[in-house]
Amino acid sequence: MKKRLLSAAAVAFVSIFLNAQQIKFEEYKLPNGLHVILHQDNTAPVVTTGVMYHVGSKDEEPGRSGFAHFFEHLLFEGTKNIKRGEWFKIVSSNGGTNNANTSNDRTYYYETFPSNNEQLGLWMEAERLRSGVVNQIGVDTQREVVKEEKRMRMDNQPYGNLFNSILSNMFVKHPYHWSVIGSIDDLNAAKLEEFQAFYKKYYVPNNAVLVVAGDIQPEQTKKWISEYYGSIPKGTVTPKNFPMDPPITQEKEVTVTDPNIQIPAYIYSYRTPSNKHRDSKVLDMVSAYLSGGKSSVLYKKLVDEQKKALQVSANSIGFEDAGIFAFFALPMGTTPKAELQKVIDEEIKKLQTTLISEEDYQKLQNQFENQFVNSNSSIQGIASSLATNYMLMGDTNLINKEIDIYRSVTRQDIMDAAKKYLNSNQRVIINYVPEKK
Structure with a gap:
């Protein structure tokens, strides 16, 4: 079985390499504003389902830095239908892998499953969007996780704050000037209601793009997308009018x-x-x-x-x-x-x-x-x-x-x-x- 899968992966790589100049895709919007992108490649039996939200560290309020990255952790805590601590168990027990990452401009979550579990990946990301649980136990738990991450990756790491030093000196007005991981003091000071408001504001379908790539049958995929995502209410997306820094004219x-x-x-x-x-x-x-x-x-x-x-x-x-x-x-x-x-x-x-x-x-x-x-x-x-x-x-x-x-x-x-x-x-x-x- 393993040899067959490796062989399929090798075939997929060669196919992608030879056709690298032209990635075919289809895109459309749901009535609630969710943008959908589908890419069909049936050379290997895997499917990646990803959702990117247009929220990064620059969208945070002064004094509340680190929220976007914090949610990258928090939204694995569970949903209305996925119990706390079950997310990773569900993924691994169904042959999948998952991850998430945050930048100054966006947050991205994705799962890769064998293609016979494509529906599961779509359902899980819809759950994250529709009913992510933001409660006190999750906030308290993930605060400690983020503190440890900051200590390991930045505070105790040689040159760990170098990039943040560049950001803070290159941008003064624009919110790029604070780090993606943010301030632990800001996270400690934030109340549960603020985290809940952040989720409600940014985790809405018209602030996101859903991408499904791999061994899919597009018509079936569209039916699942309509079923799981179509009824999620549209949110109110505010314009991104950030203050821009004037040109640097003196060293x-x-x-x-x-x-x-x-x-x-x-x-x-x-x-x-x-x-x-x-x-x-x-x-x-x-x-x-x-x-x-x-x-x-x-x-x-x-x-x-x-x-x-x-x-x-x-x-x-x-x-x-x-x-x-x-x-x-x-x-x-x-x-x-x-x-x-x-x-x-x-x-x-x-x-x-x-x-x-x-x-x-x-x-x-x-x-x-x-x-x-x-x-x-x-x-x-x-x-x-x-x-x-x-x-x-x-x-x-x-x-x-x-x-x-x-x-x-x-x-x-x-x-x-x-x-x-x-x-x-x-x-x-x-x-x-x-x-x-």
């Missing part, structure tokens, strides 16, 4: 301490456009050119040749409303920050004044072709991409078209983006250093 330098590190890190961070903007794709290519692998410009120079850095990277990070381009460097030995900064600035200047070579350009194109294929090499990956492209990018078919955007990026576009976004007066320098004993 700023800040120092952040971390008691868990011995080697300082230096970050050079620039604000960039939303991931909906074409320039965000261009900046992805700038990032890959500078630090995408051991043959990249910065890695080769600072790590391999000059041995001035233990690690260096240039990262293009896109959100729904804005983005960040951040250089990160860990010095080798006693290498001063000034030497790392000098090399990084030299490479930025080259990008701004000289077209990259045709050979490097073709290498970039090959990298992005490979990334595109890999991102759609599993049913779970396809489901997540479809939901994300619909909800955060405004175009579900980007799953097929995004590679064409990267292909359209020219060497001149790369130069222009470096000129436009990577100037020293547009950045915040963060010295992330050991805490003095």
